[in-house]
Structure formats: structure tokens, C-alpha cells
Amino acid sequence: MIGATGALVVAGAAGAVGAGALISGHDLGLGGLLGGSGGGPSDGGGEGDPTTPPPPDPAGDLRALVAELPDQAAHVPEAATLDLNGVLQRDIVVPLAPGARGLNEAVDICINKLLREALYAGDPAALSVAGRVVAAGPGILGVLLDVTDGAGSSTALVWYRAEGDRALASPALIEYAQWHAFTQLVAQAGAEAGLDADPLAEQLQQQPRPWGNGPSLLPAADGSLHVLFPAASVGGTRQEALLTLPAASAEPLWSEVGLAVAQVVASPADFDPAAVSVPGGDEVKGSKYWDLPDVVTEAQPARESDGAGPVTQLAPLSGPGVRPSTAVAPDAGRLDAVALTFDDGPAPDLNETLREALLSAKHAATFFMIGQSVADWPDLVTQTSADGYEIGSHSWSHPQLTRLGAEKLAGQLSRPAEKIAEATGRKPYVMRPPYGARNTETDRACGVEGESVHIWDVDTLDWQTKNRQKNIDAVVSGTRRGSIILMHEIHQASVDAVPEILDWFTERGITTLTCAELGQNQMFAGKHYMAGLVDAETEERTPKVEPDPSDGGGESGDTAGDTSGGAEDGEG
Template identity: 60%
Template sequence: MSHDEYEGAHLPGNRGADGFDRGAEDAGRDLDAEVFGSEAQGSAGASTGRTERGPDRTGRRAVIAGGAVALAALGGGAAALMVVNRDRLPVIGGGSDGGGRAPSRTDATTAPPPPPPAEVARAAVAALPDQSALVPELATTDLSRTGMLVSFPRIPGARGLSEAIDIAAGKMLRERLFRGQSATLTAAGRVIASGSGVLGVLLDATDEQGPSASLLWYRAEGDRPFTSPALVRAESWGALRDAVLSAAAGVEGTDPEELRSLLQEQPRPFGNGPALLPQADGALQVLFPSASAGGSRGELVLTVPAATAASLLSEDGAAVQQALAAPAPFDPSLRTAPGDSHDGDALYVLPAEVDAPAPARVSEAPGPRTQLAPLVGDGVRPASVVAPDASRLRSVSLTLDDGPSPDLNARVRGDFAAAQAAATFFMIGQSVAEWPDAVAKTCADGHEISSHSWSHPQLTKLSADSLASQLQRTTDAIIEACGRVPFSMRPPYGARNGNVDDAAAALGQSVQIWDVDTLDWQSKSPQKIMGHVDSETRRGSLMLIHEIHPTSAEAIPMILDWFASNGYTTFTCAELGQNQMYAGCHYTRGLVHGHVVTGPTGSASEGGGASDGGGQG
């Protein structure tokens, strides 16, 4: 791909003339036409007692019948029609034979035909509540300035969840880029569950392949985000599989082997596995983002009955169900983070089992195509981390300091796009303010955007006020340039101490050092850079290179080729940390590091910047 072709791929091709806010509504209307029919069809429906409600906060429409909103649902493996009132409370339930129906002004006896499975799934997503009012200090991250119709919630009182949402959004943006110039993406998020120490967030996306929903969950204790697999006990995943296949038996055109395989994947946006949604009545909805049903492929929702679901839920699943059944204000004071050490490497807790590293799985199916972990075994619960599963991949993070470079940024981004690779860019605030377009494009490509101070001083030598200013001004400049909030920073030269860690903590940022220094600033030689890569890289490495040197830019495609040849998958720093990078803690490596196969702890890296100065960063 040439540089001009690469830059052309970033022209927003899906933004309406009215801008982001109106564009999001237009996206909802386009989806309505696909799911519920055109505006003309809606008007025709009105003559038989069916009208369309305008877009609500989700950007969707529902069909109103006799003053109630008719939403399709599947229960017990058979089609049914659920009717909810305008407050989205069930008022009529469909029978297991699909005979449930909504009252009509003109025909109170004839049941409508069962809706297509994709409509059923979309209606289930549209019916999810908005509990934003229960979350204090809720903010919105709006990426419209990057040309992307993407927005999602940010919750300062739930730092781990906010970073996890950012990870998921970055993954969606990268996958759009990798699908090519004609790819589209609109996405919006909202809080759908709130309890005193529990939150749930929906990220609802639509691209040229259709709509899909990602559900992220959170427990304040431990500042811990997670995805749907955590809602089911590990030993009960096989029972969930059996219940899903039983429910699917009543839906025409489903493929049991396909569903069995999908249950071995992480959920969106990290795989094609299902999102799980406990119901207030104890049932469990299982939402597949892309599955065969009814003669076509699309979203599919199946319901596991309450009698079966009760024995499947984990402690996290029960807490989520309680928050959905009895919403309550979220209490940020309940948030805790493990340990009081600044040494993040020492705080890492490995999964119970860590597999030998493997190359990423290749898939041509709809949905994400990169960073795909190998399938787990039949009946084995997939990882619930809000990131690609590093416990099964040979993962590494290539990080770029001192940008954005007005001369090299587009070239570097093009190389990452060609290799379908992810990166973290540690940017200097002054350069961010001078070249905000480069920041916006880097953000739109789905890379992680992080802070590298305002003017690159040695932070350990600054007064408390000057240190705070260096970090705050850079954070503000990044938000102004692209809309995203940085959740990590890298101190220049790797120079950090407790004061630097505390200043980062005040902004909700972790401190990222490294364990592989390419010394690119010193050698100015692509061959010598590659020598460091070849001899020092290992699973979980955080690798330092710079964006501003032409010889470093020349080496980057060589490094990415070397990664591919040696079975490495590139991660961002946040992804490499697997939701265990906490504000105010410093890190030199990823969670799964070296050649660990199994065990409760990992071996710490010996690399990284000195605590009071050292490496060139």
C-alpha cells in the first residue's frame, strides 16, 4: 500500500453532513430500515395499528403496537414475541410455541409471523436499559474529531473499566482499518447495568458486515473489568454449551457445530464468541454476533431458561444479575486496587493456566481477524480478559516515543497497517499541540495514545508543581487532539521514582518503562536495531523505539516482519497488561512474560529504565 493510498483510507466515508451527533442518529435510522423496514413500510404499518417510535438514546427504533413496544425474543429455543411498555418492562410473554402476540387495534386475534433471528437479536440489544443516571461523574469520549462516528462512556470512578472500554474501542478501530478503505464503523456505548459495586457497559457497533454488540462488565473490588465468559463458572462451561445447543434446536437453520466452535472463542471485539446477559427473571440470554440461522448469517440470541441458568452463574454472574434486576447507584468509594506497591510487575497475577505460546489464529469469518487466540477446547471457558488473550499467544508490544513526527508519522502508521499490527505511541505534549492531525489519525488507526511529558525533561529532577504540569498539559493536549484519554505515560529517559508514579496516579495513568531497548537513537542503524530485536525479544516484552528518527522508521517494517516470522503477535501496552496495569504502578513487561508455561507467578524482567535516570526514552 502506498503512502497516498494509506492516507486515503482515512477519509471519513460514513459521516453525515450534520456531523457526529446527527450522524449517529442517521446510523440508527439506516439500521432501522434494515431491521424493521423502511420509513414507508413504517407508515404502512401505522394503518394497521403499528407505528414507529423515533430514535431513542440508543439510536434505534422499536415497533409500537397498541401503546406497547413489541420486541422479538427467543425463549427456551423457540421463537416468541415479547411486548414491553415504554419503560421497557415486560407486559406480555410469548408461549414456547411462538404464539405470543401484541394487541392490535385492528386485529386482536392473529399472531404475526416469527421475526427473523437477526431482528430478534437487534430488538434484544435495543431493549437494554440506559442506567447512566446512576453513575456519578459519567463522561463521554467522542472520537468525531478523528472522522470516526465512535463514542463511548468514561467513568472516572471506575478507572479499570474506562481503560478496558478504551482497549475495546481501539480494537474496533484497528479492525476497521485492516478491512480496507471501504470499511465503515459507527459505534456508541451506554451503561446498561449499575449496582453499588457493579457496572455493565454495552458497546454497540455497526460496520459494513452488520451490527454487533460487545458487553463489558466490572467489579469495583479489585478495579476489575471482564467480559462475558466470567459470568459462568469455569466448570459449568460445558453445561452452558449443552443448554445453548438445546435452545438452538428450536431455531431453523442453526448449525450445532458452528455454535459449539463459537463457544470456544472470546466475545467481541476480540473474537466471535457470544455475549452473555443475565435476565431479571433468572434466564440467561446468549448473543452470538455472527451465526447461521433462518437461512442467513447475522446476530443470533438464544435463551437458557432460569432453571438451567441458576446452576451456571459464577459469583460475578450473580452480582451482574443482581445489578440488572435491582439497579442501584454506583459507589466509586468501593473501588480497590491490589497492593500498595509502585512495582506493577510484582503485582501481576497469572491465570491459573498459561499455555505454551502460539501464533495468532487466522480467520476469514466476519468480525475481528487479528490477534485471535487459538480456540480453547470444547467445553472449556474462554478467557474473560478485556483484550486479546495473551495467555495463549506469543505477545509483544512495540512502543514508539517522542512523536508525533510531522515527517514520519504517516509512514510508520502505514507500515503498521500493512502488517496488521498494533502499537502504543508515547507522544510529547508540545508536538501533540503542534501536529494534532497526526495524533487524530494515529488514534483513528486504533493505536494506543499515551503521554511522554510536555517537553521531555527528566521528571525526577522537577518540583511537584512542574511535574504535575508536565503530565497534565500533555494529557489535555491529547484529549483536545483526538478525544481519547491516555491511561498510561512513559517518563523521558525512563527516569522515574515514587514522585513520578504518584503524579501519574493522580491522572489515572500507569507508568510504562521497557525491557528491550533497541538503542535506535544511538546507533542510527537499522541493522544494529535488528540485532537488539533478535537477541532480546521474548514473550511479553515491552520494546522501545522512536518515531522521530528516519533510520528507526526504516527498521520498523523489518521488525514487524521479524515478529511475523517468529510467531509474535503485536499488542498495545494496555493489551499486554491484560487489565492488570494500575494507575501509579510502573511496568517493564506484559502479564505473561518470558517462556512461562504454567504457574501462579511469572519471572520478572531485568530490563527497564533506572529509577533515577538511565535509558533514552
């Protein structure tokens, strides 16, 4: 029979969990997929019979679906566009939703990941990302990233819930307890569509792009659910594939977020920025309000790539019928993950060497840069951003922010953000105060700039020792799961230590994430963090003791005349 969308509906196998029927979304080609008048069943008239449906084309149908999706940006007040063609010379154009910081940062996380993976593939200029708003309602947004690189095309979807200012990946649309039923439905639909069963089953245990080869999930206006695979196997050949579950089968699967998304796709409405809320309100210690993942396994090394899709930061498979991570980031709930950070750059004589070491070992990092240095060497900042590394602010001139009055504090935060935006096309979402000196006043001032505050739990003291081996020893002895590691870009001994540190990470199965990735979409503006979301396998996962303030180097920062100010609260 023909379903509401015009696609062929195949009766579900007896006993299939929650399945009354399955749609094979490509059985009628483009006409059936988009709701047009598809051809009927063949009457046996042979190849020339105009009523004979075309052969399945799962990749073509997915491309057609993506091309025809309406852009809902008109429902986003003061919607903006981020275009990185000019600054980074990368064909990346994505939407921004003012007020929805969590969504914008998540899209930024995706961009950095895609830039790094294109660099690893050796063809960064081949990367193209076209984003659009595909869902909008008072408290829900959805952004689709249509990606082309040297390996072909794929899609990534970022969903956003205004309550909690939280970005979520596609698995969040399915209730955790219903993922097993979902996989059974998809397996049956895949069999009907001719997809190879074993690769399909494995991909359902992976995160979606750009983190793995799992499917992106897109509700349709009629309540059905599109399942978009970036690298399905069809007769042993990798290609995109589209499967669609009918509304009757999808309805029992929705999580609370999934149901809300499905409703706004069916009935688009204006997004309400006033609906955005941040956990903890004005409280500045962000880790007090973390929502921990459903599953936190023993720390594990990244999975080896099979050559399709991303090659780094691949989380171990979730297990048959177990929902993958809902984070728009590599799954820190399964990986042994840390953040490696470098302060005080860009250093004109060391930045390129440091980036080459990171590239050679395929590790991520976050660079906290001083505004004055950004203004002096913008080309280095541009290249660091184009390589996919996270750029954060480290103030304008490296004063102790807690000693500044409100006006000077605001300038120390706004000026570097503006210069970083000029050099990278993007304002920073992360900030590190010089010397780690912060208090409630400085945190909230960072929040005005839309920045979360990142301290550390591993201080190499590289600015003090200026000794390559001592830098290595400090990382080896202090690093644990979830650590934020402090180093400096401006010291030769620090940069010299990096290759061996990266080798040690690789040997130990430690995955490096950016600071934003380590936070798993829960590092909010105006709040400070000492470590990542997951730092242990036990219930107690937050640092017991905050570190003493570090001098942090600061050779380029002169605090004279900037001592007018704010009271310290005794933290960091």
C-alpha cells in the first residue's frame, strides 16, 4: 500500500517490536519520497512499462530529501549567518540563532571537528558545509549541516532545547529505553531496502556525523521518522542511505525532546529567545549542575577507524540496542578523554611547530590567546582556526582580572573577543583568566561575552621550569580522565615536550578533546570549570580540590595601572 508521503509501505515482520509497518523511503524514488504521485506496482509489462517503479536509490533519495527541506530561519528572531569563506577560505556557511548560545557553540564544535578531519584527509579545501534551520518552535530549534568533503556527501543534525540551553545529537530524539526497539525497526527497514545487515547493526551503535557513522534522525511533518545513514553498506559498497519509519512506528519511540521536535516540525512556529534558561541561574560553578550521561563506562581508548568518515576521537561502540551518546561532541562517557590547552599565544616563532606536532599525531587542542598578540599576528590565529583547533580568549593584555574595576574588566574581555572574531570569523565561546584568577564578578562578565570559563586541574608549571622533561613528567603524573591540562605556547621547552606527550597519550589510549567537547554541551556562559564532565567511572565525578592559582606565564602581560578592582572570592 502507499503511505501518506507517497512512499511504499511494507508490512512489518511478525513480532517486530513496535512495528505495524515500515517505510522503505526509496522504493518509489523522488516522487514518493517528497509526497508526489509515485508509480504504482508493476503489472508485469517489462522494462518499458511506465508504471514500473525505478530501482532503489537510497543515496539519491537522501540527497533529494536534504535538497527539498524548507529553511525555517524566518522563525528565528534576528537570525544571522556565519560565512567563513572570506576569513578562513573554507566553504562553510551556517545559521546562528541569537540567544541560543548552546546551539551556536554546538555548531561551532561541529565546524572545528569537520575542519580537523578534512586536514587529516589531506584535502581541507574540499570541505563544504551548508547549514540551515530545519525546525523551529518556541523552545526548540534544529540545524542541518549538509557536508561535502573529499569522500563525498553526508549530513549532520544538531537539535536544541531552550530549556537548559542544551544542544543534543540525534540519538536524543529516541527514548533511552526504546533504542533497542528502534534498532529492530531500522534493521527490518534496512533489509527491505537492501542494506547490508552487519554494518547497519554496527552503525546503530555509533554516534552520528561528524563523530561517527551512526544515523542522523529527522522527523517528517506527517509524524514519520527519516533515518539518514552517512555510510551504509549496499552490496559491500559504502554510500548514503535513507530509511523512513512510519508515524505509527515512530510515535512510541520518541523521547520528551523527540516528541517536542516532531511537533515543531509538523507545526513550525517562532523561536522564543526568552525561553532559554541555564541550569543554576546566576551560580557560577558550572559542575554543580551537570546532567551526567546515561552510561559512563570504564575509560576506554578511541575505536580504530574503518576508513569511512571520521578517523579520530571515535567512541567505542555503545553495544547492541544501547543508545549512543546524545552529546554534540565525542562521547566522553566512553572515552578516556582530556583537554590539552595552550595559553599566551599566538607565538610567532612556535605556533606553526606546535600545530604541526598536533597534526602529525592527530590530536585536538584548545588555544587561549592574548588579544594583543592576536592583533599582532592575526594570520597565525586564522591558520590555527582553519586547522580546526578551538580558539579561546585569554584577556587583552594578561592582567589579573580580579583586580580590575567593571569598565576595565569589560574591555579586557570584549577587545580580545573582537580581534579573535576578525581573525577567525567567530567570536570565542571559551575563556581562561590569566593566572587562573577569577571570582563571581569576573565569571559573570565573561558570561556577558557569551564565554564559559576554563581553569585546569593539571598545571605543568612549564612557565617556571622551562624544562622539556619536567613538562612531560608533570603531564604523565597529573593527568586523569577528564583533566584540563595547562601548558603555554610561548616557551620553546613547552612546545618541544608536546610530541612526547602526544605519544604518551596515544600509547595510553587517551583521547584529546577541545575544552568545549570535554564539556559535552554543558559548559555554560558565565560559569567556570576545573575539569571535564566525566572524570571517573563512579558516582562522584567532580574534582575534590580546586588548584592553586598558577602564575600562568604572563610575560606579555603588564598589570601596572590595572589594579582598581574586584574582590576575590578565594577560588583559583
